[in-house]
Amino acid sequence: MPSGTEQRGEALGIISASKVNGTKVYNKAGEALGSIYDLMLDKQSGHVAYAVMSFGGFLGIGEKFHPLPWDQLTYSTAYDGYVVNLDKRVLENAPSFGTADIPDWSSPTYRTGIDDYYHSRH
Amino acid sequence: MPSGTEQRGEALGIISASKVNGTKVYNKAGEALGSIYDLMLDKQSGHVAYAVMSFGGFLGIGEKFHPLPWDQLTYSTAYDGYVVNLDKRVLENAPSFGTADIPDWSSPTYRTGIDDYYHSRH
Numbered sequence: 197m198p199s200g201t202e203q204r205g206e207a208l209g210i211i212s213a214s215k216v217n218g219t220k221v222y223n224k225a226g227e228a229l230g231s232i233y234d235l236m237l238d239k240q241s242g243h244v245a246y247a248v249m250s251f252g253g254f255l256g257i258g259e260k261f262h263p264l265p266w267d268q269l270t271y272s273t274a275y276d277g278y279v280v281n282l283d284k285r286v287l288e289n290a291p292s293f294g295t296a297d298i299p300d301w302s303s304p305t306y307r308t309g310i311d312d313y314y315h316s317r318h
Numbered sequence: 319m320p321s322g323t324e325q326r327g328e329a330l331g332i333i334s335a336s337k338v339n340g341t342k343v344y345n346k347a348g349e350a351l352g353s354i355y356d357l358m359l360d361k362q363s364g365h366v367a368y369a370v371m372s373f374g375g376f377l378g379i380g381e382k383f384h385p386l387p388w389d390q391l392t393y394s395t396a397y398d399g400y401v402v403n404l405d406k407r408v409l410e411n412a413p414s415f416g417t418a419d420i421p422d423w424s425s426p427t428y429r430t431g432i433d434d435y436y437h438s439r440h
Contacts, residue, residue, distance in 0.1 A: 210367060210423040213335040213357040235335040237357075242366045242388050244359060245332060266364050301332040 220277035221249050221269070229287060232278070233261060236301065246310065247278075251287065260292045263299070265314050282314075290314075342399035343371050343391070351409060354400070355383060358423065368432065369400075373409065382414045385421070387436050404436075412436075 219232045230251035238245045246263040269278040282290075291310050293299045300306050341354045352373035360367045368385040391400040404412075413432045415421045422428050 209361040210429075211359050211361050212370075213359055213366075214339065216359070217336060235359075237333050237335055237338070237366060239331040239333050239393060244335075244364045244366070248334075271361060307332075 216247075220275070221247075221264075222272070222275050222277055222279050223283055224279060224281055225283070226275070227284060229280070229282075229284065230262070235266070236263065245307075251292070259295055261294070262287060262290055262292045263310050265311055268314055338369075342397070343369075343386075344394070344397050344399055344401050345405055346401060346403055347405070348397070349406065351402070351404075351406065352384070357388070358385065367429075373414070381417055383416070384409060384412055384414045385432050387433055390436055 213235055216235060217232050221229045221231060223229055230249040232247050233250040234248045235244050236246040236248060237243070244266040247266055247269055249262045249264055251260045251262050264280065268280050268282070270280075271277075272279045290313055291306075335357055338357060339354050343351045343353060345351055352371040354369050355372040356370045357366050358368040358370060359365070366388040369388055369391055371384045371386055373382045373384050386402065390402050390404070392402075393399075394401045412435055413428075
């Protein structure tokens with residue numbers, strides 16, 4: 197797709213999923229927390245349910261993934277990234293998985309655990 | 319993200335956006351029409367608004383992109399792809415853009431044109 201496509205669309209709030217991946221995530225204090233690794237979609241509703249944020253690690257070693265309820269993220273033009281109202285300590289204790297883990301997305305318990313941790317409702 | 323993550327989740331209708339990209343699209347007659355190139359998200363609602371399907375072309379030459387309203391696509395485990403209730407002729411006359419075009423996603427007229435063509439409502 198030609199470049200420029202998504203930039204223009206953002207004015208009206210349309211953005212391409214592939215462009216979201218790699219976008220940095222900050223907290224309200226302006227600390228960089230990680231970046232968006234992928235988006236998890238609810239196929240039935242067509243909603244984005246979770247953003248999977250990669251967090252820490254170096255060249256993939258020690259990398260952790262945090263699924264964040266999508267409604268926790270707000271796009272900031274100032275940061276050119278997403279802002280979440282969470283500090284690093286909250287994230288460190290949040291549901292996460294490593295590169296060798298397989299989260300069980302089919303488990304309502306797993307999803308409820310994420311939602312409850314962030315006090316999110318879908 | 320470890321492989322297997324998305325496969326399990328599909329049981330409950332959770333799928334990763336990056337996995338959607340590249341998925342083939344078929345019509346009801348089983349003809350391959352193209353593949354998903356990207357998803358366009360409505361940032362405010364968190365909904366997937368359009369799937370951009372790449373269509374035809376060889377090594378990128380002559381490639382065309384068709385934005386399809388997301389609600390037109392149904393996932394089929396039999397095809398391991400999406401099925402749309404459209405024949406090739408309908409798609410050939412549908413709104414599309416080439417690799418050198420920039421669709422104006424910020425234009426309500428542009429979006430309404432797509433929705434009207436497919437009789438879709440968002």
